Amino acid sequence: MIKKASLAKINLFLYITGRRSDGFHDLFSLMAKIGLADDMTFVFHDRGIQVTCDHPDVPEDETNLAHRAAVLFFACCEKISKPIPGEGVCIHIKKQIPVGGGLGGGSSNAATVLQVLNDRYSRPFSLKQLIEMGRCLGADVPFFLFNGPALATGVGEKLAPVSNLHFCHVLLCDSGIHVPTSRVFKGHEFCLTSHKKYTIKSVSDALLQGQGGDIGQYLHNDLEGSAFRLYPEIRSTKKEMEDLLQRPVTMSGSGGSLFALYPDRKDAQQGYEMLCRRWPGKNRNVFLTALQNR
Ligand code: ATP
Numbered sequence: 001m002i003k004k005a006s007l008a009k010i011n012l013f014l015y016i017t018g019r020r021s022d023g024f025h026d027l028f029s030l031m032a033k034i035g036l037a038d039d040m041t042f043v044f045h046d047r048g049i050q051v052t053c054d055h056p057d058v059p060e061d062e063t064n065l066a067h068r069a070a071v072l073f074f075a076c077c078e079k080i081s082k083p084i085p086g087e088g089v090c091i092h093i094k095k096q097i098p099v100g101g102g103l104g105g106g107s108s109n110a111a112t113v114l115q116v117l118n119d120r121y122s123r124p125f126s127l128k129q130l131i132e133m134g135r136c137l138g139a140d141v142p143f144f145l146f147n148g149p150a151l152a153t154g155v156g157e158k159l160a161p162v163s164n165l166h167f168c169h170v171l172l173c174d175s176g177i178h179v180p181t182s183r184v185f186k187g188h189e190f191c192l193t194s195h196k197k198y199t200i201k202s203v204s205d206a207l208l209q210g211q212g213g214d215i216g217q218y219l220h221n222d223l224e225g226s227a228f229r230l231y232p233e234i235r236s237t238k239k240e241m242e243d244l245l246q247r248p249v250t251m252s253g254s255g256g257s258l259f260a261l262y263p264d265r266k267d268a269q270q271g272y273e274m275l276c277r278r279w280p281g282k283n284r285n286v287f288l289t290a291l292q293n294r
Contacts, residue, residue, distance in 0.1 A: 046086035100178035102253025111144030
């Protein structure tokens with residue numbers, strides 16, 4: 001049996017830079033993994049692929065991204081004439097990452113499957129090949145195979161390393177709304193002003209040249225407008241968090257999770273306790289975690 005943590009991500013900033021003819025959007029985003037993770041367990045056998053998950057909103061059939069990743073991995077092995085003897089795996093996912101929370105839970109699970117299977121079968125594929133496979137599964141999957149924070153462009157699959165981010169504690173609140181990503185992208189009202197183009201260029205230059213590691217100044221998410229129109233509770237949760245914490249709060253990805261950054265652990269702990277007191281029940285989940293450099 002193999003156990004592996006499958007980390008979540010946040011988008012420290014996310015700009016929509018274009019609309020493509022295939023219906024997808026081009027974006028410019030700074031992504032970083034955080035300590036919040038699903039626990040994945042792998043048991044190898046010779047009876048095909050099974051996926052189970054303890055969360056009622058996550059499918060256990062072949063549409064589960066972890067299942068799709070395993071199918072793709074074994075198919076690619078056949079393609080390179082490296083069939084796996086007795087190929088079969090049971091994968092169990094213990095969900096901690098809020099589902100539909102803009103934290104990339106499904107994509108992370110898929111990337112973890114590709115990594116675990118590649119290691120288990122003596123690495124038939126290079127990292128570059130795994131990233132190619134990841135692209136077929138979803139725009140965020142390559143990021144979870146990539147080591148460290150990254151500037152993402154294209155639909156999120158073109159990645160450049162950002163090595164100098166300052167360490168930060170991350171106070172995260174799941175607004176409790178399962179947000180369908182495609183609805184939020186569809187609802188986005190596109191506008192790329194010259195001011196925004198200038199901001200993107202200067203942020204990109206600073207980060208790629210190893211400056212601007214203090215990321216607090218760049219927090220932004222173009223999808224907030226659309227997500228807030230569709231789900232006003234996300235807007236009100238953000239407002240309440242900002243009032244309570246007295247610091248900027250940003251939505252991750254297509255929502256509905258919201259986060260605030262803290263350089264100082266004590267301040268982060270105080271903020272965490274404040275949010276737990278405000279939402280003691282199960283309708284909002286609050287997590288205190290941290291940016292990861294892997
Ligand atoms: P996206 O990557 O689309 O922005 P997200 O990060 O907001 O998604 P996820 O938790 O990845 O949210 O879930 C998105 C959808 O994918 C859910 O509706 C869920 O049913 C489905 N799904 C399929 N496989 C998984 C998985 N292994 N874990 C979580 N969700 C999964």
